[in-house]
Amino acid sequence: MSISSTSDQDFPAHYDPAATEAAIYARWQQAGCFTADASRSSRIGGDRDPYGILMPPPNVTAILHVGHGLNNAVQDVLIRWARMKGLEALWVPGMDHAGIATQNVVEKQLATEGLARNDLGREKFVERTKAFVEQTGGVILQQLKSIGASADWSRTAYTFSPELSVAVREAFVRLYERGLIYRGHRVIHWCPRCLTSLSDEEAEARETTGALYHISYPLADDPTRSITVATTRPETMFGDVAVAVNPADERYVALIGKNVVLPILQLPIPIIADDYADPAFGTGVVKITPAHDANDFEVGRRHDLPAPIVIDEHGVMGEVADAAGRVPQALRGIDRFEARERVVAMLDAAGRLVKTETHQHNVRHCYRCDTVVEPRLSDQWFVRMAPLAEPALAAVRTGRVRLLPEKWVGVYEHWMTNIRDWNISRQIWWGHRVPVWYCKECDPPQDVIASRVDLTECPFCGCDVVQDEDVLDTWFSSSLWPMSTLGWPNEEATDLRAFYPSDVLVTAPEILFFWVARMIMMGYEFMGDAPFHSVYLHGTARDTQGRKMSKSLGNGIDPMDVVHLYGADTLRYTLIAGMGLGADVFLDPNDLGKSFATGRNFATKLWNIGRFLLNNVGDDTVRAFADLKPDELGRADAWILEKLDAAIRECDRAIGPVRPAHGVWLEEELASGLRLNEFAETARRFVWNELADWYLEAIKTRLLTPGDDQQVARSVLVHVFDQALRLLHPIVPFVSEALWQRLPGHVDGTFLATSSWPDARRQTTVDVRAGEFELIKEIVEAMRRVRSEYAIPPGKMIDAFVVAAPIWRQMLADEFSLIARLARTQLTLADAAPAGAAANVVLAGGTELIVPLAGLIDVKKECERLQTELANLEKQLASLEARLGNPGFVDRAPSHVVDAERVKRDEWSTRAGLLRARFEGLCGKA
């Protein structure tokens, strides 16, 4: 890509991403820039410390949205930084088979052909899904490449691959053998549309306005008396097996043990006493429906009651088990919500509906299809979580794992200490089938066999066995991701030894419990260590109204649109710069130009700095920066090198450290690192406000004037820009690479992506010349302010005098031409303020600028302005005096504060004196 000429044709004023990005990415890949070499990991005897990031695997059917863009941009910044720091960096990409989600997609597809999954049968359905995934899946991984993701694609993983399926089985069997997986018969969350159970996390609660129905149940032995129950779900009454009152509730104590008659069915059921009934809620009487409510199930169990099921798997009224004659003929086959209305009408007609009141409560919905979840009594597999949670909780408490932002620590602890068992079986077909076989001939416990290999016959009696029909929760396989992608359960696997544990996990807080917590648990259970030391929980992409971007709201932004319009760097820079730690990113889907202006403007600026540099430095050999002698450097050179060092240090602090120095995070370490917006801002400020605004402007003449000093300026410029490109590369990889490869002296076949991260120089002494440039800069800024204040035309060269301490005088005289160019002001050294009307500015250190105003301004107006300025200054001075006169302040404030205040006071009083003199000189003594 090296170029010999820099005509406008191949170096246009605006960076053209379309012309460069794809080609650069291809060359990175070709050169193997992103492929990690496990043998170089110091953990297995190599020469580099490893650094690992695990990509949260997107669903195999997913298409890139801004959330993915944001998530992967963060990871890519980190991995590119680590790579440049000389670590053996591995970013493992991959996809999730996404059980329910993918099955739903295929079922929808089938539906358009008029087919249901049962029409195909399990085997055919799975085959079809597999084919669908092979044909259309993985689009997102390709899209990630176009935003620059430097993942190691040679290690792309898939939760449903043969290798990872082995890991899933191994984990299941080991947990089963340890008694941490068990089969339970209980009420779980059931989605009547997906026809599967859901975990607690998958059943999302949503605040809903419903109704609380008060129904009177007459006493069996005295139909004139009745007790009233309150329920939100009258349709479940056919499954009632009792009504419960609190044993301490005096209203009902006398009735305990009697029967009431279940309305409509005319079925006698007992009144029982149970603490579960809350006297303060509703009527204090609760109907007990063990098959359709998790709490009622527990109550039923305590009282040894049956659990008739009256709603089937589709959410339709029907007698399923143990419920003969319970569902009236007229309601059979009726949907639960329709049935609710009919039951209410029936009760009303029978005079049993006492009243209906509106009621706020939470209703759980399926996280995949939003259907109202139905509590359902069934057999499911569960993971016993308490023992697994213990080390995972300790990991965060001891600092082995840090959560950022820290506010999530409390949430994590709360969840971990109140953890409930995890339902891992799903009644769908797409996923890892539960590796359990049943033998009809053997007696418990030998009739249930968990096996790492497929069984065709019972290992105990040799007769036929059948495999469990269920598949595992997708998140079960995800929880193994940090190990399974590296070769576990083969503990000798090179990648596993070289890269486990990894370093940072970057994800959205929504899946803290779905995924992150469970990965930590599994890490400890199977590897004896947490899978990473940092969890970076980033914010959400929102529209200008603060709504989360989503497909259903249609307020999303397609990152590919941004890439096509403005380039990947624009997308990345905007997202990274706009994202404080854990803060949401706000973008306007209706105005991409405005939303991404930050990134686009920056990319253009950077491009133009490069353009300037190449046009002015040219292709001729540039002196090696390392060969420059310190005394060859000009003031601007010394200044920009100092700023560069500061920028490098600040960037390091913002993004690092790589990992805790002593295994656990210390207080002081937690204050830095992963502040990517600070990193971006620091780099931007350096490149734009320091390098471009000042250094470049300052050296223009030097670059054009042949001689030794020209060579120095060229060398420093190339060096500083090279370093700046390195700092910026993790954020804007494409434009930085494109420019870096064009720098004079670039060696063909080398990449910025794999070059080294800058180091700040170890300077022990303060460079006086840098300070001198700072004074020049202040003078220029002051002159510009004066010019603007007095509305002096930009093109007009004006004269001014400078009164400075003797040590500055020669230096200033040297730089008069530079100041003249930057401030359009011809300075002359003076010993004191010349007579006549003038604007007067005092800079830090007592340097004074005097700008004769004759012929430039309205003297009368200037007098008024000076007067107010003087009044303000004197007011401020008075309060400063008061503070310094306050013994408490002087005694207890740190000395540097007191000193600073004193310096300020002295400066201000000098300035006040000068102002007064100027005022008097200008207006004559009033």
Place this chain on the structure above:
RNA sequence: GGGCGAAUAGCUCAGCUGGUUAGAGCGCCUGUCUUACACACAGGAUGUCGGGGGUUCGAAUCCCUCUUCGCCCACCA
């Protein structure tokens, strides 16, 4: 209902363990096509740091309280 967090410029947010004149980006105002960049340059304005109390020589920063938002969790039918 329990827990956690936030409130700073028009908008989105920085402001670490209290200490010079509270910052950035975008937006806004004025001027400029100054031979890298008008996606730019130069200059500028804007804050009772949510309200109230307290600690202190000194509070955006620490404590209490109120208000308003947000998030997580939860079996009150």
